[in-house]
Amino acid sequence: MNLFSVTEIKAILEKYNTHPSKTMGQNFLIDKTALHKVIEAADIRGNDTVVEIGPGMGTLTLELAKKAKKVIAIEKDRAMVEMLQETLKTHTTVKIIQGDGLRYECNLKKYKVVANIPYYITSPIIRKFLEAKYPPETMVLMVQKEVAQRITASPPHMSILAASVQFYAKAQIISYVSKGCFWPAPNVDSAIIKIVPHQDKPTIPTDDFFIVVKAGFSHPRKQLINNLSVSLKKNKKEVQAWLSKNNINPLQRAETLNVQDWINLTKSL
Ligand code: SAH
Numbered sequence: 001m002n003l004f005s006v007t008e009i010k011a012i013l014e015k016y017n018t019h020p021s022k023t024m025g026q027n028f029l030i031d032k033t034a035l036h037k038v039i040e041a042a043d044i045r046g047n048d049t050v051v052e053i054g055p056g057m058g059t060l061t062l063e064l065a066k067k068a069k070k071v072i073a074i075e076k077d078r079a080m081v082e083m084l085q086e087t088l089k090t091h092t093t094v095k096i097i098q099g100d101g102l103r104y105e106c107n108l109k110k111y112k113v114v115a116n117i118p119y120y121i122t123s124p125i126i127r128k129f130l131e132a133k134y135p136p137e138t139m140v141l142m143v144q145k146e147v148a149q150r151i152t153a154s155p156p157h158m159s160i161l162a163a164s165v166q167f168y169a170k171a172q173i174i175s176y177v178s179k180g181c182f183w184p185a186p187n188v189d190s191a192i193i194k195i196v197p198h199q200d201k202p203t204i205p206t207d208d209f210f211i212v213v214k215a216g217f218s219h220p221r222k223q224l225i226n227n228l229s230v231s232l233k234k235n236k237k238e239v240q241a242w243l244s245k246n247n248i249n250p251l252q253r254a255e256t257l258n259v260q261d262w263i264n265l266t267k268s269l
Contacts, residue, residue, distance in 0.1 A: 003035055003059045004028070006183045012057065012087075018079045020184055025118020026077070029059050029142075031181035034192070041174045041194050042114045042140040044068045049108055051136070053101035053115040053125060056080060058087045060116060065091045074101045101125060109134045116142035119188075123161065126151075130168040130197060131206075139195040140174070148173050148191035156256040160217045166259045167209060169197040202263070209266045216254040216262070224257075225250035242268060 004012070009028055013019060020026040029035055038060060044050060044067040055061040055073035061084070064071045071094045075081050081098045088094045097104070101117070102124055113129055113136045122143045129136055143151075152171045153162045165171050174192040179185040202209065215231035216224055229239045243250045246264045248257065 001032060001036060001039075001063060003030065003032060004057055006030055009057055009183060012083055016079055016083055021077065024077050024080075025054075025120055026056060026080075027182040027184060027186045028056050029116055029181065030183045031177070034142075034175075034177045034181045035059065035063065037175045037177075038114065038116070038140055038142065038192055039063050039067070041192060042112060042138070044112065044114075049111045051104075051106060051108070051111050051113050053104075053113070053121075054117045055084055055096070056116070058084050060114065061088060061094060062091070064114060065094050069093065070095070072097065074099055074104050076100050102128060106132060106134075110137065112137050113139040113141070115140075119144045119147070119186075122147055126165060126195065130165065130195075135168070135197040137197075139169075139197075141193055141195070142177065142190050143193055145176060145189040145191045148193045151193060151195075155258050156253075158255045158257060159220070160213060163213050163217075163257075163259055163262055164210070165195065167202065167206075167262070169195045171195045204263060204266045208269065209262060212266045212269060213254075213262050216257065216265075220254055222253070223251045224248065224254060227254065 044064060046069060048068045049070045050064050050068045052061055052071060052073045055075050061071055061073050073094060074097045075084060078098060081096060084096050102121060117125055129139060150159055150161050151165050152173050172194050174194050177190040177192060179189055215228050218227045218231045225236055225239050229236045240250050245268060248261060
């Protein structure tokens with residue numbers, strides 16, 4: 001496993017007369033152990049197609065290319081694309097697409113997502129792939145540590161983000177990764193997360209699920225009975241009966257409910 005050193009990254013950037021862009025969230029991976037952990041978690045097989053968002057210098061891309069049948073790498077920064085084309089020119093199984101990962105129309109039916117993404121697109125990228133007609137088999141992402149913790153939380157630390165991701169998938173933290181594993185070092189620590197979409201599609205309408213969850217979390221510090229009755233315009237007696245039927249105490253807060261509780265509530269709405 002080889003990766004670019006800071007000196008090499010600097011030399012490549014200099015050759016192209018450019019600098020790491022803050023607005024593009026460019027923090028390149030420079031740590032072998034972290035790279036190894038991402039690749040290991042991704043569990044790439046010889047017949048896999050991998051979609052990578054934000055390949056940057058191509059550090060991850062090169063490792064993925066060694067294992068996968070095909071890698072589709074979507075990079076927004078034009079200068080970065082030029083550098084990548086040079087670095088990956090002998091790798092014919094890698095397809096580099098210049099564009100916004102959030103707008104990429106993935107028409108693959110079977111694929112895996114692996115990415116060290118810019119942190120500002122974490123939630124929308126996860127959402128995009130989980131809501132896709134054909135979600136990926138697995139998603140291994142480098143994300144901000146706190147976001148990883150929020151996504152994988154359990155009661156009593158649930159949030160809309162946790163409930164939304166866990167509605168579609170199983171999410172786990174693979175490892176924490178410190179700032180020093182990137183150049184330039186970001187301001188925050190990171191974590192590698194693995195998201196595995198549930199095999200079975202939800203049996204309730206997705207829209208209804210999110211209406212109930214959003215209503216429950218409308219004022220996270222307030223009790224469920226208040227949030228649900230105000231947001232769903234129902235009287236308190238009705239809400240009390242609805243909650244009790246699902247073994248939920250009306251005085252509980254939304255953060256104490258797990259995904260199954262929200263599904264039960266949606267089913268009996
Ligand atoms: N994966 C590389 C680079 C990480 S930096 C590594 O691990 O070293 C994040 C990369 O995402 C940068 O190359 C940046 O240009 C790219 N990027 C930023 N916004 C993007 C978007 N909306 N779509 C695709 N790529 C994006």
